[in-house]
Every structure is written in C-alpha cells, then in structure tokens.
Amino acid sequence: MSALDELQAKIAELKNELELQKSATRAARERIDKMSAEVVDSNPYSRLMALQRMGIVKEYERIREKTVAVVGIGGVGSVTADMLTRCGIGKLILFDYDKVELANMNRLFFTPDQAGLSKVEAAARTLSFINPDVRIETHNYNITTVESFDKFLNTISHGGIQPDTPVDLVLSCVDNFEARMAINTACNELGLNWFESGVSENAVSGHIQFIRPGETACFGCAPPLVVAENIDEKTLKREGVCAASLPTTMGITAGMLVQNTLKYLLNFGEVSDYLGYNAMNDFFPRMSLKPNTQCDDRHCQERQKEYQARPKVIAEECAVEDDTPLHETNEWGIELVDDSPPVAESTEASKEVATGLRLAYEAPEITTESVPTVAAAANVDLDDLFAQMKAL
Amino acid sequence: MVDECTRKTLSNIPLLQTRAGPRDKELWVQRLKEEYQALIKYVQNNKESGSDWFRLESNKEGTRWFGKCWYMHNLLKYEFDIEFDIPVTYPTTAPEIALPELDGKTAKMYRGGKICLTDHFKPLWARNVPKFGIAHAMALGLAPWLAVEIPDLIEKGIITYKDK
Ligand SMILES: [Zn+2]
Numbered sequence: 001m002s003a004l005d006e007l008q009a010k011i012a013e014l015k016n017e018l019e020l021q022k023s024a025t026r027a028a029r030e031r032i033d034k035m036s037a038e039v040v041d042s043n044p045y046s047r048l049m050a051l052q053r054m055g056i057v058k059e060y061e062r063i064r065e066k067t068v069a070v071v072g073i074g075g076v077g078s079v080t081a082d083m084l085t086r087c088g089i090g091k092l093i094l095f096d097y098d099k100v101e102l103a104n105m106n107r108l109f110f111t112p113d114q115a116g117l118s119k120v121e122a123a124a125r126t127l128s129f130i131n132p133d134v135r136i137e138t139h140n141y142n143i144t145t146v147e148s149f150d151k152f153l154n155t156i157s158h159g160g161i162q163p164d165t166p167v168d169l170v171l172s173c174v175d176n177f178e179a180r181m182a183i184n185t186a187c188n189e190l191g192l193n194w195f196e197s198g199v200s201e202n203a204v205s206g207h208i209q210f211i212r213p214g215e216t217a218c219f220g221c222a223p224p225l226v227v228a229e230n231i232d233e234k235t236l237k238r239e240g241v242c243a244a245s246l247p248t249t250m251g252i253t254a255g256m257l258v259q260n261t262l263k264y265l266l267n268f269g270e271v272s273d274y275l276g277y278n279a280m281n282d283f284f285p286r287m288s289l290k291p292n293t294q295c296d297d298r299h300c301q302e303r304q305k306e307y308q309a310r311p312k313v314i315a316e317e318c319a320v321e322d323d324t325p326l327h328e329t330n331e332w333g334i335e336l337v338d339d340s341p342p343v344a345e346s347t348e349a350s351k352e353v354a355t356g357l358r359l360a361y362e363a364p365e366i367t368t369e370s371v372p373t374v375a376a377a378a379n380v381d382l383d384d385l386f387a388q389m390k391a392l
Numbered sequence: 393m394v395d396e397c398t399r400k401t402l403s404n405i406p407l408l409q410t411r412a413g414p415r416d417k418e419l420w421v422q423r424l425k426e427e428y429q430a431l432i433k434y435v436q437n438n439k440e441s442g443s444d445w446f447r448l449e450s451n452k453e454g455t456r457w458f459g460k461c462w463y464m465h466n467l468l469k470y471e472f473d474i475e476f477d478i479p480v481t482y483p484t485t486a487p488e489i490a491l492p493e494l495d496g497k498t499a500k501m502y503r504g505g506k507i508c509l510t511d512h513f514k515p516l517w518a519r520n521v522p523k524f525g526i527a528h529a530m531a532l533g534l535a536p537w538l539a540v541e542i543p544d545l546i547e548k549g550i551i552t553y554k555d556k
Contacts, residue, residue, distance in 0.1 A: 098503055142477075144477070144479040144480055144481065145455075145477045145479070145480070146414045146415065146453075146455050146477075146478070146480055149415075149480040176488075176502070177485055177514065178479045178481060178485045178488060181479075181481035181484055181485050182479065182480055182481050184481075185480060185481055220484065223515075223518065242499060242500060242501070242502060242508040296411075296484065296521070360514075360515075361514070361515030361518060361519075362515065362519070380425050380429065382421065382424060382425055382428070385425060385428035385429065385432070386428070386449070388428075388432055389428060389431065389432055389435075389447075389448070389449055390449060392432065392435050392436070392439075392447065
C-alpha cells in the first residue's frame with residue numbers, strides 16, 4: 001500500500017469516528033405524538049404495539065398517560081428506568097442523591113465516562129436520548145431527611161401527568177432499610193400503591209413486593225420478608241466488605257419489577273404480591289401478605305379500616321375467551337403444582353411464609369411490662385440539657 | 393447474640409419511652425429530652441469507668457447531630473468527627489452514624505462515611521423500638537465498629553496518629 005493510500009484510509013477512518021461523535025451529541029430521533037402500530041424499521045413502538053394486536057394488552061398506548069416514580073437509581077433502579085423508557089412510559093420521576101462511581105461499573109446502564117455526575121442527571125441524559133417521548137424529572141436529595149421528605153411527599157402526590165394528580169406507582173429501588181421505611185411512611189400517608197424491591201447483600205437473591213396500603217401488608221407490618229438462601233451464616237465471609245453485587249441478579253430483579261409494573265399499569269396478567277428469586281437454585285417463591293392490624297404505622301391502620309369499609313370488587317375471571325378446559329389433555333405429562341400463592345397474616349408474625357422465604361429477623365415481641373430504667377423527662381428544660389451536655 | 397460486655401453497657405443506659413420522630417412536633421421535643429438524658433447518663437458512666445469515648449450535640453431541632461469520638465491504640469488517641477441526621481422514620485429505623493473523614497478508606501462503610509453495621513444490630517434495634525435511642529446506637533453500633541476497624545486501619549497505615 002502506498003503512503004497516499006494509507007493516508008486516505010486514515011482520513012476515512014477519522015471521518016467515521018467524527019460522525020459517530022457528532023451523532024452521539026444530537027438527539028437520535030424527533031418526538032413522536034402518537035404511538036403507531038405500523039411495522040416498519042423506523043417505528044420504535046411497533047413491537048410493543050404488537051402486544052395489542054396479539055391480544056395480550058388491550059390498549060398499550062395508555063402507557064403514555066402513566067407516571068412512575070423510581071426511588072434509587074442504582075443497579076436495579078437504573079435498569080428499571082431504562083426498561084420503562086424503552087416501553088414508552090409517559091413520565092418518569094427519578095430520585096437519588098448519589099454520584100456515579102467507577103465501582104458501579106459491574107452493574108448495567110451507567111458508563112465509565114459518567115463517573116462523577118449525579119446519578120439522576122446521568123440517567124436523565126441517557127434516557128432522553130433513548131426515548132425523547134418520555135418526560136423525565138430528576139430530584140437529587142436524600143428522602144429520609146426531615147427537609148427532603150416533605151419535598152418527596154409533595155412530588156409523588158402531585159407529580160402525575162395530569163396536573164395535580166399523584167403518580168400512578170412508586171418503585172423503591174433503594175438499598176437500605178431507612179429509605180424503604182421512608183417510602184412506606186409516605187405511601188401509607190398518601191394511600192399510594194408501591195413496589196418494594198431488593199437484592200441481598202451477598203448478591204444471590206432478590207425480591208419484589210407489591211404494597212397496596214390497607215389491602216396488603218405494608219413494609220412495616222412485619223419484619224422484611226427475604227429469600228432463604230440456605231447458606232450457612234458461618235461459611236459466609238463478611239470480612240472487609242459491606243455488600244457484593246452482580247449485574248445478573250440486579251437485572252433479573254429489575255425485570256421482575258418492571259414486568260409487574262407493566263401488568264399493573266396496563267391491566268394484563270396477574271400481578272404478584274411478593275415474588276422472590278433465589279439464584280442458587282433458580283427458584284422463584286411467590287406469596288401474598290395480609291396487613292397487620294397491630295402495625296406500628298398509624299396510617300397503615302387507617303388505610304386498613306378504609307379498605308375494610310370499601311365494597312369489595314369480585315376479582316374478574318381471567319379473560320380467557322377459549323372455553324375449552326385448560327390442561328384437559330396432558331400430552332407432555334407435566335404435573336402442575338398448586339399455583340395460587342399462599343397468603344400469610346402478618347399478625348401472627350408470618351410464621352407460615354411460603355417455601356423458600358423467611359423473615360429477615362424475628363418479629364419484635366410486644367411487651368407491655370414496665371421497662372427497668374426510663375429517663376424521667378417530665379419537667380426538664382431542653383436548653384438545660386443542651387447546656388449539661390456541652391459541660392461534660 | 394449480645395455478649396456479656398455489651399449487656400453490661402446496655403444495662404447502664406436509661407431506656408426511652410416516647411415513640412416519636414422529628415415530624416411529630418411536641419412529642420418529638422419530649423423524645424429529644426429523653427435522648428439527651430440517656431446520652432448524658434451514658435457519658436457520665438463512661439467517664440466514671442474510665443472509658444470516656446465520645447461527645448455529641450445537636451442542632452436546636454434535634455434533627456442533625458455532630459461531635460467527636462476517639463479510640464485509644466497503643467497509648468495514642470485517634471480522634472474522628474461524627475455526624476448523622478435523624479431520619480423521618482426514627483425511632484423505627486436507627487440513625488446512620490457517619491465518620492466522614494474515613495469515607496473511602498474502608499470497605500466497611502457506605503457512601504458518605506456511614507458505618508456498616510453488623511447483622512445483629514438491626515434485629516436488636518427493631519426488637520427494642522422505641523426504647524433504644526441515640527446512646528444505644530452509639531454503644532451497639534459505633535463502639536464495636538471502632539474496636540474492629542480502627543486497629544486494622546492503623547495497622548495498614550491508612551490512618552496515622554496526629555499530634556495536636
Ligand atoms: Zn403496616
């Protein structure tokens with residue numbers, strides 16, 4: 001090859017790279033007003049609208065009227081937001097106060113060049129690029145602090161697509177008990193449905209839990225329900241680390257979460273109340289949880305009373321138009337196990353949880369006996385106490 | 393689950409009785425008084441037994457706490473700043489105590505320098521709501537954390553003695 005040819009090849013290569021760079025900075029496509037079912041390569045919604053043609057979903061386009069709040073944009077939350085964006089959700093409200101770090105790169109979604117950016121900002125950029133039709137709102141604060149919690153309450157109770165309507169669903173993708181309890185408190189107060197999700201600290205199990213205040217157990221009704229991994233505590237080495245994580249377990253958990261979100265929002269299939277995933281033996285335990293009438297959360301108890309007072313809608317029979325009995329002939333010899341998930345009452349400390357699940361710890365004992373030592377705080381002045389503390 | 397030494401420490405910290413968080417206006421003031429009383433007693437006990445190891449104070453609302461803790465190692469005193477917020481869900485959930493200057497220096501920490509607690513802490517706390525307060529979080533959360541992590545960090549040369 002002559003020097004000239006080499007130079008020309010080099011120029012062509014650089015031109016290509018420049019084009020790629022340019023296309024990365026401009027929007028990939030214009031906004032689309034109406035979802036089309038037309039099957040052409042240029043229609044980003046054709047495969048989703050096919051769900052309607054096949055009779056799985058009645059009106060797929062209704063997804064554009066829906067607002068979902070995702071709290072925690074980490075390993076599960078970012079993938080959740082990505083999936084909802086590709087599904088054409090109407091509006092996403094993202095909450096997180098963390099920054100993207102290189103230590104997050106074993107997970108999906110974020111890329112190394114985003115290190116240092118706030119997670120919500122980095123996510124919003126990528127998501128708007130993937131689907132400019134989705135309205136994205138970001139909130140960069142810790143919802144568990146007193147000041148931020150009110151902003152959080154206000155946002156989820158007024159953040160719907162229609163002015164002054166609440167969001168349709170809150171998805172908890174946080175990694176700590178405090179934030180889960182804060183979401184629980186907010187949703188019990190507002191009577192908003194939400195999904196709790198989580199991945200175990202050893203990265204080999206995950207779960208989702210659908211909480212409908214008053215109707216199903218809230219997150220505070222009983223100790224958290226987790227997947228029993230049957231790993232001997234003594235062989236689990238914890239030295240030197242807080243938590244492990246795998247993109248696989250997080251991706252599967254996000255998948256379970258968004259699948260059930262879609263079923264709920266678009267009204268198809270059966271939404272799971274609790275669905276676990278055990279990566280060690282690929283087991284997916286499933287169950288329902290009734291609320292605890294003794295729940296510590298006053299608002300949970302109020303929602304329970306409201307639910308009891310409401311006339312119950314008799315669950316619609318699964319709309320199977322084909323009236324030949326299912327499984328009449330069983331040419332493969334497959335045996336079905338009872339597929340209705342077990343129901344547990346959290347009142348009885350949920351001792352009977354479904355196979356493969358366990359409570360994170362024993363339910364607290366409710367004792368009314370007087371405690372040995374209690375700080376008698378009757379007529380003390382707070383300023384005196386401040387001063388006493390300082391003087392120590 | 394709780395060893396003898398911890399049991400002894402615990403028996404000397406007054407228990408609290410008001411179930412109230414920072415969003416409960418007047419009840420929170422009551423709770424805050426109990427918090428201060430328990431903390432004052434705990435610090436006094438520590439001083440008497442020669443194991444004084446921290447000081448804490450809060451803003452006026454009692455929602456933000458800050459102070460210092462120290463750890464003796466080979467007769468040298470290592471001191472660290474403490475800070476934490478009282479979460480809206482307190483006392484159902486314990487405060488997340490942070491030592492910001494150690495953030496990124498040990499894997500036994502979450503973002504912002506929040507200490508990584510043992511598997512025993514949360515169930516123990518949950519079983520004792522609302523009787524446990526900040527003093528208990530210090531005794532059961534931060535004290536054992538310092539005892540394990542600080543000697544290790546010193547040995548690895550990650551933290552060094554600063555003469556004041
Ligand atoms: Zn409840």
